[in-house]
Amino acid sequence: QKEVEQDPGPLSVPEGAIVSLNCTYSNSAFQYFMWYRQYSRKGPELLMYTYSSGNKEDGRFTAQVDKSSKYISLFIRDSQPSDSATYLCAIRQSNDYKLSFGAGTTVTVRA
Amino acid sequence: GAVVSQHPSRVICKSGTSVKIECRSLDFQATTMFWYRQFPKKSLMLMATSNEGSKATYEQGVEKDKFLINHASLTLSTLTVTSAHPEDSSFYICSARDTLNTEAFFGQGTRLTVV
Numbered sequence: 363q364k365e366v367e368q369d370p371g372p373l374s375v376p377e378g379a380i381v382s383l384n385c386t387y388s389n390s391a392f393q394y395f396m397w398y399r400q401y402s403r404k405g406p407e408l409l410m411y412t413y414s415s416g417n418k419e420d421g422r423f424t425a426q427v428d429k430s431s432k433y434i435s436l437f438i439r440d441s442q443p444s445d446s447a448t449y450l451c452a453i454r455q456s457n458d459y460k461l462s463f464g465a466g467t468t469v470t471v472r473a
Numbered sequence: 474g475a476v477v478s479q480h481p482s483r484v485i486c487k488s489g490t491s492v493k494i495e496c497r498s499l500d501f502q503a504t505t506m507f508w509y510r511q512f513p514k515k516s517l518m519l520m521a522t523s524n525e526g527s528k529a530t531y532e533q534g535v536e537k538d539k540f541l542i543n544h545a546s547l548t549l550s551t552l553t554v555t556s557a558h559p560e561d562s563s564f565y566i567c568s569a570r571d572t573l574n575t576e577a578f579f580g581q582g583t584r585l586t587v588v
Binding site: 368370394396398403404405406407408411450459460461463464465466468 | 477479505507514515516517519522564566568570575576577578579580581582584
């Protein structure tokens with residue numbers, strides 16, 4: 363069983379739609395949760411991070427964590443064509459900075 | 474966020490030769506650097522973790538004699554792929570963190586093609 367499961371998609375939505383991405387993890391020792399955006403042939407860019415259950419909002423992005431279900435989500439509101447990219451969830455334990463990544467979901471926002 | 478610069482962005486080399494990839498933290502001191510490998514349409518796989526002045530810690534299944542990692546200064550780590558073969562062709566990405574930033578920042582990646 364992989365440590366982090368993420369549906370690779372692809373996901374195609376019209377401009378202005380809400381994009382919903384999610385990951386599940388198996389080990390309750392994971393306490394830190396990140397979302398990265400990766401454009402083609404580029405390194406990942408940290409979008410959001412959260413360390414507790416609940417919601418965290420940053421502009422059009424909302425990260426949601428449910429530790430009891432071991433489920434994390436990222437929502438993108440009012441999606442734009444420039445949001446077209448691969449989104450990777452990543453998790454780690456509190457005393458270890460090594461990241462475990464999901465497979466990444468490829469998102470296309472159609473103009 | 475902090476800036477991590479990786480060089481070169483693309484490299485093509487012949488089988489049997491060695492290739493060095495550099496990872497620099499431009500505006501912070503990187504106490505820890507990580508090296509990842511990414512296959513097309515796949516996720517990032519951690520290869521090794523290096524702390525400045527110490528030997529790198531390699532993940533299971535990664536050949537330390539093939540992928541030489543040096544982290545001699547607080548702003549520079551290098552990955553050398555020795556005696557490269559076509560199966561080593563991949564996208565290599567580094568990340569770096571200091572004691573102030575909770576999370577690591579990634580470089581732009583290096584696409585290695587071995588012919």
